[in-house]
Amino acid sequence: MGAGALFIAVFLACAVEAVEATTIVLAAGLARGWRSAGYGAVAAVAVLAVVVAALGPALTAIPTNALRLVIGTVLLVFGVQWLRKAVLRAGGVTALHDEEAIFQRKLAAAQRAASHRRGTVPDWYGFTLAFQGVLLEGTEVAFIVLTFGSNQHAIPLASAAAGAAILVVGTAGFAVRAPLARVPENALKFLVGVMLTGFGAFWAAEGAGARWPGSDAALLVLLPGIALLGLLLVAGLRRQKGTRDRRIAAASPAQQAS
Amino acid sequence: MRRRLRALAAFVYDLVIGDDWRGALGLAMAVAVTAAISRTTFPSWWLLPTAILVLLPWSIWRTARRRA
Secondary structure: OOHHHHHHHHHHHHHHHHHHHHHHHHHHHHHHOHHHHHHHHHHHHHHHHHHHHHHHHHHHOOOHHHHHHHHHHHHHHHHHHHHHHHHHHHOOOOOOOOHHHHHHHHHHHHHHOOOOOEOOEOOHHHHHHHHHHHHHHHHHHHHHHHHHHHHOOOHHHHHHHHHHHHHHHHHHHHHHOOOOOOOOHHHHHHHHHHHHHHHHHHHHHHHOOOOOOOHHHHHHHHHHHHHHHHHHHHHHHHHHHHHHHHHHHHHHHHHHHO | OHHHHHHHHHHHHHHHOOOOHHHHHHHHHHHHHHHHHHOOOOOOOOHHHHHHHHHHHHHHHHHHHHHO
16 A cells, blocks of 8 residues: 555545534534634644554554454454445435534534633633544544554554644634535545445455455455445445335325325 | 443444444454465455455345334
């Protein structure tokens, strides 16, 4: 896996999580004031940076094959879960992630809560809302940075990709002062799910002692293959949903008539 | 302390495994079988792509059926 591919994979994965974190920070900032929300967001990023800095060197010290086996397996399970959720959303089985609705819910809750100062933080509710939001969404960012970075012995590059994603998404969100609802979040999640699943399977198999035909070039078949499987599953779910909806629509007038 | 550790374990479980432990177990078993086959002279690279090909549609089918 080249440095460019590592950067793109981590950047995209982290951008998705950054969109969700930005929605929460924006709601906290608009409802409770930017200073407290900013403190909360910065504190959470600092906690995550410490976690990556502490675990990164420890992970890279583990022998490559053992690391690939463990990290690859975890990444594979995690990636299949992401892909599964993206397919279910795209296929209409579960609701799409609606940033605008989440933003309005968080904003309304933040506007109702009482205010109190704690230390140098003017509004403790705004601080904790932003802190928890960034920390929760950021845990997945830290996980992706650690898994991709340690496998390739490139944690600084993976951290830079995550930092760039947070900067780009955070700046865009702050500039428009509104949730980034136009970002095709589910399409990005599908893409990231494909990458996590593909790289997870590749590394887990290598760690288990398998030899891929064509070595790294196997990824050029594995990743499109997983994407194709996902797209076929989405098409199947949509067709099934269409058939069911038509059946319900056909049954309704008959029920009304009787 | 015990409550916090339990909450952390629940968070990690939800982060990595989510709501389909059967799929996660199937994938972990596929990795274990890959490791076992790799000790022989047979090729083992095909097992994980095959596991994804089987387990992902199976997991989605079960969820779709449950929610229909």
